[in-house]
Ligand code: ADP
């Protein structure tokens with residue numbers, strides 16, 4: 001009997017805004033503990049929250065990117081619980097009455113569980129705005145837990161996915177797609193180590209063909225793609241073993257223990273808290289007009305999925321190449337600048353995924369920090385395309401020189417005398433001298449060892465300092481070899 005995994009993710013995204021969700025404190029990671037605080041985010045009596053319009057705009061941007069619907073009027077609630085890092089005693093959140101509802105994203109489906117290749121749409125139930133809590137620090141003092149409230153009140157968007165995922169691989173692909181989307185759109189820095197994007201996974205199993213859902217378990221704080229995959233694979237095994245023994249699952253919250261590689265029970269449904277939600281009296285409803293929603297949509301950049309598709313058709317690239325070029329928005333922008341200025345899409349893609357990527361990897365930096373503008377690199381591509389420079393010299397000599405100076409490719413080529421030799425007469429003289437200097441290999445070639453042809457190419461290239469136009473060299477060499485044969 002085969003089992004089907006049913007998975008839905010809840011993803012918390014810290015939004016990139018200048019200030020916090022309900023106050024004017026700076027929204028930035030780290031800092032001297034408890035310095036980015038004020039009466040509002042400290043929860044002092046009488047302090048009044050005011051909603052951050054930038055955070056709302058980000059929620060709308062995400063909504064457009066998810067093809068979602070927008071709730072014209074949504075609210076904020078107080079979700080009440082006691083914890084030292086929650087100074088107000090409640091979190092302000094939209095809960096189930098969310099500004100963004102019913103969206104979807106596409107991921108590559110896992111053929112091993114779906115029985116067919118191809119992309120699948122994963123529905124998104126809602127995305128709602130809320131505020132982050134502070135941070136409890138357990139390891140800084142031997143006797144006390146310390147509290148840092150710099151994070152208290154930082155804007156969050158919680159994205160609740162439908163239970164449409166069917167394997168750990170799909171869950172990981174979904175999270176990667178979502179992560180790429182929010183970073184690409186500038187909604188979040190997506191730094192998972194710093195907690196800018198956090199994930200809880202809900203998982204249940206059911207018999208293949210069954211339409212009802214089984215009892216689910218929620219695994220908290222899966223803050224890397226690897227942990228998410230490992231925890232879900234572990235949990236699928238654990239649940240399957242229980243179910244096959246005829247045991248019932250308990251609805252519970254579990255945690256992932258990376259050290260032991262297992263999930264551990266944290267609390268059961270019976271122990272679940274009642275948060276006593278009630279409407280936040282200090283904030284008016286969030287009312288959105290059609291115009292506002294449309295305006296945000298109209299000012300957004302082309303969506304990643306659309307742009308990737310366009311790269312394939314406009315520049316004749318493979319899906320893989322388009323995907324690689326879309327790794328970050330800055331990288332994709334650089335590519336398009338290079339393609340436009342050089343007039344060559346395919347060559348621009350090759351350079352981006354070849355020399356440019358290699359340089360960025362070696363220097364462990366992003367394209368934003370590369371001291372080489374697309375226009376100067378385009379100059380190099382044009383010299384190669386025009387036959388004034390051979391590709392090897394371009395890669396090995398001129399490209400590194402472009403990185404080290406602010407000169408144009410043309411200037412470097414002229415100064416170092418690197419221009420490609422395109423003069424047929426000069427190449428003929430070169431080939432003849434190589435053949436004369438190598439009578440033995442020539443005799444062997446004529447005796448049938450035709451693979452010696454490569455040897456002559458290499459010798460001629462060397463004699464020409466690598467600057468000989470390779471296409472012409474090959475033509476001339478063949479002509480010379482044939483000519484000799486004719487004489488015999
Ligand atoms: P809660 O309010 O308890 O968090 P939700 O209905 O909001 O419950 O669902 C939370 C998450 O759990 C969603 O991402 C949803 O996709 C997922 N989920 C719901 N039911 C199941 C199930 N039976 N198996 C796996 N995931 C589920």
Ligand code: MG
Pocket residue numbers: 010
């Ligand atoms: Mg929930």
Ligand code: ZN
Pocket residue numbers: 020023024025036037038039040041042153
């Ligand atoms: Zn504040």
